[in-house]
Amino acid sequence: MTTLVVCIDRGSPAAAACPVVGRDAVESLITQTGVVDPEDSRVNCLLEGLAVADELEAEGSSPVLAVVGGGSDSVGSDREIASQIDDLVAEHDPDSAVVVVDSADDERLVPIIESRVRVDAVDRVVVRQARDIESTYYLLKQFLADEELRKTVLVPVGIIMLAFPLLLVVTSLTIAVGAIAAAIGVFLIYKGLGIDTYLSRLPGQTREALYSGQVSLVTYVVATGLSLVGIFAGVLGVSAVDDISPFLLANRFAFASVPWLTGAALAASLGRLLDELIQQEGVRSAYVNLPFGAVAVGLVVRGFSAYFLEVGGVFEPFNVRPTDLGVVQVQGFTLDAGTRLALFILAGILISLVGVRVATYVSHTDIEDELVE
Template sequence: MTTLVVCIDRGGTFPPDTSLPVAGYDAVEALVTEVGLADPEDSRVNTMLEGLRVTNDLEADGDDAIVTVVGDRGDGVSADRSVARQVDELVEVHDPDSAVVVVDSAEDERLVPIIESRLRVDAVDRVVVRQARDIESTYYLLKQFLADEELRKTVLVPLGIALIALPLLLLVTSPTFAVGAIAAAVGAFLIYKGLGIDEYLSRLPGEIQAALYSGRVSLVTYVVAAGLALVGVFVGALGVRSTGDQSAFIHAMRFAFDGVPWFTAAALAAATGRLIDELMQRDSIRSAYVNLPFGTIAVGLVVRGFSEYFLERAGAIGQFQIGPATIGPVLIEAVTLERGPRLAVFILGGILVSLIGVRFAAYFSQSSVQDEFVD
């Protein structure tokens, strides 16, 4: 198999005694030495050296490679026709089966179709000088970017929509609001793509279908958890609304105080469904799934205790009282539990529930409690 390694140089300045095309390893090596001695910074030196390297690689693979240099000192149509005649001459003399084209600029790459119309081109080798890589490769990067459909959709489409929407918004609102709205929309889109939400949403119907066909209990419990979480958000918002004119911290504590029981119930429902699925699908169950419901309850107790403590300190809620109660002839008076001891009860309760979860996990996984703490 004969391969023609074609180094293209359109519009270059060759030595006066150079007769194009130049063919053969020794002839090209002599030409690159002559051109390099005359101007070591000439990019054609890199092109011809790359052609010699490609020739060596092809011959090492067992191909019959012939390195050549084609080009013209002029530019425009006359230079392109000169290159075409040189390629015709090389094809007639060497009768190659294919070609490998070596270029060093976008201008030279425009001549690749001329070679393709006469000979099969197996590869195009683009030589980029390392010292000027950012400048020389800009064209290729832009070309690859425009050829990638996914990148165009991700970058060009949002940018185009933003540029169209900006003047329309400026006609109906203030510049500050228009710029802020555009920036928020672009930021939301970048987060949407960056977190892979689009990929997750594309997989979601298939996962739901697989869950329905496989009879997973977690699918139902996830729906229940979502409903409980929405109730928690609604109850928390009502609590914030009833708090009145308070600081943002107090509002956040009131939201947590009212919503955390519902959020805990939602997390407990989801964790329980996942645990049931593991019990149905596996002979042995991992300790993490057993410990998760207990951990959820423990976190809920601690968050509830701290939020109640801060709200009581700020006067947003009253003191906690037990009673009064009547048991037969016995009358039990109301007992007020101070906020400090009550917070300690919540913290200790959370720790106790967490330890119980660790013990249950150790029992189901047939390991020791020490091993669970190490894991």
């Protein structure tokens, strides 16, 4: 069995004498190449070819060691190598071939050889000192070949490199670094939470909702409007007070915005519930329980924010005025902050329990199963 051991030597001055055939001729070429440039990786490629030929000979094969090459990295050089392979195949009629290369560029020539003789193996020689560099090269090559990774990494890095010097021209270094860091943070959150995927699906979902007549489309718009109103109300509530701690400012914002945000959550959940009732014969208990949960959470959050604001001196204690209903008379009294918070928490718990009970009734499940879920 004759095996052609081919070492590819492209781009070196010695490549003009190719093909070089036979062990003695290859050893002479190794000496010449090593004397001219001892650091040339082609020396290692040729030595690997000798080692492969010895290994095949020890296994009982009849190896034919040859070096093929061209003078430059061009189409003409590749055609020269193809012609040399044709001559070697016509002269020695090998049953198979083993290709020895020392770079990724040379490895691109393997299909040319494979089209003329069966290639059993490709031996890529990596110099030990350059192994990390070679591995990094292959990783970068794979990275640049992936279009999605290029868009995700290279485009943001390019934008940052363009924006940073422009920011330095118009502002200080601190503001420029802070703006770049904030932009990177927003981008990471944007990709990490999958917002890009959601936004890409949003037009199709909106179109489907319009065509199918889903009630939730309208309620989502209402919820968005109520959310904006809640944020605006929170900002107005914060601007109405001065000289308080950031913690109390946050609670003032929550106190003013929670009713509107709760209404937004209630509108969205009711729309989703109506869609479930219209499109399906039954409805899952989670959708029934969601409106009650939104109201319960809103009550608890508002109770806690009111408690902190009253203890912090922003609000006055809550006073109940005297009321005369004829048969029933209520004397005026003052609720302290703790009692008021307890009432809000109790109301939230009661509403959530009512939601669980309604959900079990609608979905025809046991309340124990609903509480476990």
